[in-house]
Amino acid sequence: MxxxxxxxxxxxxxxxxxxxxxxxxxxxxxxxxxxxxxxxxxxxxxxxxxxxxxxxxxxxxxxxxxxxxxxxxxxxxxxxxxxxxxxxxxxxxxxxxxxxxxxxxxxxxxxxxxxxxxxxFMVLGSDGISLDSSSLKFKGLTLDLKKCTVIIRGEERSLTAKELELLKFFVTHPEQVFTKTQVFRNVWGSAYIEDDNTVMVHIRKLRKKIEADPSNPQFIQTVWGIGYKFVGEKDEN
The missing domain is CATH 3.40.50.2300 (Response regulator)
Known part of the structure; x- marks a missing residue:
């Protein structure tokens, strides 16, 4: 880089x-x-x-x-x-x-x-665009790591670097339930979480970009009393 x-x-x-x-x-x-x-x-x-x-x-x-x-x-x-x-x-x-x-x-x-x-973000250029050409595809959702975007039902939406990292973490671990601390450790690279707001705020903002109804999310779902999980059916096409 x-x-x-x-x-x-x-x-x-x-x-x-x-x-x-x-x-x-x-x-x-x-x-x-x-x-x-x-x-x-x-x-x-x-x-x-x-x-x-x-x-x-x-x-x-x-x-x-x-x-x-x-x-x-x-x-x-x-x-x-x-x-x-x-x-x-x-x-x-x-x-x-x-x-x-x-x-x-x-x-x-x-x-x-x-x-x-x-x-x-070493895979990102100075303008925030990923140098990795791969993408992760689910029905209704495609995460494009090259463009740093997510395509939801054919509509492209821009993500920040942290939103990209957060969504990438979830889609590469479908159906697995993670606590806020586990999400923080894997996405922020630290074992210590000062409070829950960091994870909650980023997930709330990400949901606004990828969910048809953020209050009733389809992809990043809340597992009450535990944390969050990603639900999505892989697109093999």
């Missing part, structure tokens, strides 16, 4: 410098932005493999930056949140952030999260 380029957007110079220092040790190329406006400008000028966004930034906050980025790209986004801003964290996930980490944080944990996101 070539050199890995990461954009860090945070108005706190100490945090920017710390993240830049440790990520450069991993041989990543780092750009920094001091506010949301500058982050969007840098994004237009460069290709990034991952973006780290602080929620609370001047001029344009992280939520709005994330929303605008998701209109243009599927590149993985890691959000930095304050522990007392639970609502903002949920909103961030709901509009397309792939992961979040709360402040104050361990720099080693941030580096680990960055590596996990990059490792899971």
């Amino acid at each position: 070539g050199d890995i380029r990461v954009l860090i957007a945070d108005d706190d110079q100490e945090i920017r410098d710390l993240l830049k220092k440790y990520l450069e040790r991993e041989m990543y190329e780092i750009d920094v932005a001091v506010n949301g406006e500058e982050a969007l400008q840098l994004f237009e000028q460069n290709k990034y493999n991952l973006i780290i966004l602080d929620l609370m930034m001047p001029r344009i906050d992280g939520i709005e930056v994330c929303r605008r980025l998701r209109d243009k790209t599927n590149v993985p986004i890691l959000m930095l949140t304050a522990k007392d801003h639970e609502t903002d964290k949920i909103v961030g996930l709901s509009i397309g952030a792939d992961d979040y980490i709360t402040k104050p944080f361990s720099i080693n944990e941030v580096v680990a999260r960055v590596k996990a996101l990059l490792r899971r």
Whole structure:
């Protein structure tokens, strides 16, 4: 995939410098932005493999930056949140952030999260398009790993990188029931889940894209008291 380029957007110079220092040790190329406006400008000028966004930034906050980025790209986004801003964290996930980490944080944990996101999307180009040509087909649903899209009853719908990874996990384990913790461990690459919102929010958003009736899902079904499972009949054609 070539050199890995990461954009860090945070108005706190100490945090920017710390993240830049440790990520450069991993041989990543780092750009920094001091506010949301500058982050969007840098994004237009460069290709990034991952973006780290602080929620609370001047001029344009992280939520709005994330929303605008998701209109243009599927590149993985890691959000930095304050522990007392639970609502903002949920909103961030709901509009397309792939992961979040709360402040104050361990720099080693941030580096680990960055590596996990990059490792899971190494098959993706800098524009979020998969280099893998394979697809997974079920009746009424085709997951196209090349285009990073899902085709539902003939209609193509775009997925974020995390939504792609989540759906891929489910369709490659049909009829198997997974707890939220198991989903988090397999899709987010961590054994520790801070709360249920991360998994729940992403599944809710994914259902809106693939289900005819998200409140009565056909594909990703809730197994009450346990977790979730994917139900689908393979298309052999």
